[in-house]
Amino acid sequence: MSETRSSLYRIKPLSDRLPAVTRPEGHVHFRTKMLWVVAILVIYFVMTNVYIYGLDHERTLDLFAQYRTIMAGASGSILQLGIAPIVTASIIMQLFVGAKIIKLDLTNSEDKACYQSVLKLLVIAMILFEAIPQVFGYLVPSQAFVGAFTQNGAKALIVLQLCLGSYIVFLMDEVISKWGIGSGISLFIAAGVAESLFTGTLNWNPISGSEAISMSNPPAGTIPKAIYIISNTTPEQMASFGYEQILLAPPNPMIALVGTILIFLLVAYLESTRIELPLSHGSARGARGRYPIKLIYASNIPVILMSALLANLSMFALLFFTNDFLSGIPFLGNNSLIGHFEPGQTSASGGLAWYLSAPMGMTEWLLPIIDPGTYGNDHTPLLNLMRVLTYMSVMVLGSILFAKFWVETTNMGPRSVASQIQRSGMQIPGFRRDPRVLERVLERYIPAVTVLSGAIVGLLAASADLIGTTGNASGTGVLLAVGILIHFYEAMGREQMMEMHPVMRGFFGDD
DSSP states (O other): OOSSOOGGGGTHHHHTTSOOOOOOSSOOOHHHHHHHHHHHHHHHHHHTTOBOTTBOGGGOOOTTGGGTTTTTOOTTBTTSSTTHHHHHHHHHHHHHHHTTSSOOOTTSHHHHHHHHHHHHHHHHHHHHHHHHHHHTTTOOBOHHHHHHHOHHHHHHHHHHHHHHHHHHHHHHHHHHHHHSSSOHHHHHHHHHHHHHHHHHHHOOSBSSTTSOOBTTBOBSSHHHHHHHHHHTOOHHHIIIIIHHHHHTSSSSOHHHHHHHHHHHHHHHHHHTOEEEEEEEESSSTTOEEEEEEETTTTTTHHHHHHHHHHHHHHHHHHHHHHOTTGGGSTTTTTOTTTOBOOTTOOSOSBSHHHHTSOOOSGGGTHHHHHOHHHHOOSSOHHHHHHHHHHHHHHHHHHHHHHHHHHHHHTTOSHHHHHHHHHHTTEEOTTSOSOHHHHHHHHTTTHHHHHHHHHHHHHHHHHHHHHHOOGGGOOHHHHHHHHHHHHHHHHHHHHHHHHHHOGGGGTTTTOO
């Protein structure tokens, strides 16, 4: 336990009373873990189709429309908030622990239990913090619902539904992390992105469902749209507008599909790049192995945290600009420098929020720079270029910062890794069997790779957003999905290896 007991221990008795998922007492077999993963994913997809009772969908605005896929939620459903409250609460706790504002040693079992317990309470606080402004500003209850419960009563019931759905997501994440494989949050993101990519690529329905299919209203999916246009145009029409409509015209242009495939291949290559430190067993002669330090050492977590932070900044910029009460606050309220929003739109069209939002595809930034007369967006080419540079810089620097915090707070730093190797009985050949020696060797690699890892994932995510993706999955979402699937595959391999060789469980941290 920490020498100075954290003040969070005073809150722990209250947070311990909240519903939680208990850890298994022993080892959970691989088949059981996979069953839990499949069951939770099925429940997740069912919940994305359970719509909020009493909501007027026609008058409702989705504050997180631009970040919908990486928030792992569904607009208008009880998963409207997605994983945003969980991720935001994790950001706050990690920042406070990393900055030593909260004095907890996460390598200590009691302090770690306190951290996890208080995190549940903070998640509930963030659910309310994000649900109440949305419901009382942009999630409009239907007239019949208001007539039955009054205006404030109807909104309170919608808040209750959002709280219930978001906390169930939190519990499902705990089920997967304790009884399944990997992280529930990551799997929910990958599931949502996969669904968006599939429908964005193969959707045969016209762009506008209220009109018949035509050249001005072709199929929404990338491949059906290309087939329809090629089949219904002459060579002259293809040269005039057909290629442009197939390659660049939203939604789901062909260049977005090509970009998505390139992102898949590039991330798969980078995930396989690693430094391997040779290891030998201290007592078993001839027993050798390697400890891999991946180039993408901090995984995709920094991008998830950074995207959640930008989503919250965008939400509050919208609230301060459009909400009747908040727009009256001096300096912050109705300030176009913070963010300007057109009526009925949730994406900023100007101000700081516009510079910090992702340009989704080339039609939002490259074409306005090259041909502002035809593709102008009310901003000069210089401002569009500044937006691109600002967004990329913020994503890269923010991802580096979160990568460092994540590594230090999840036992991935040099000291924690050295202790893990020491406990497993392994050592680096040619060095004394001392955790301090191991730590000094690892300090040559892990801090540098952590910074490089954060910079790479931030740059990849920002670049992917600029290229665009099918199904409005966002480049960040595709990047995350690829990394998540690769890590899930590797986690399955480790689980199977531990199933065959139980002695390996101690090295991987399994009980």
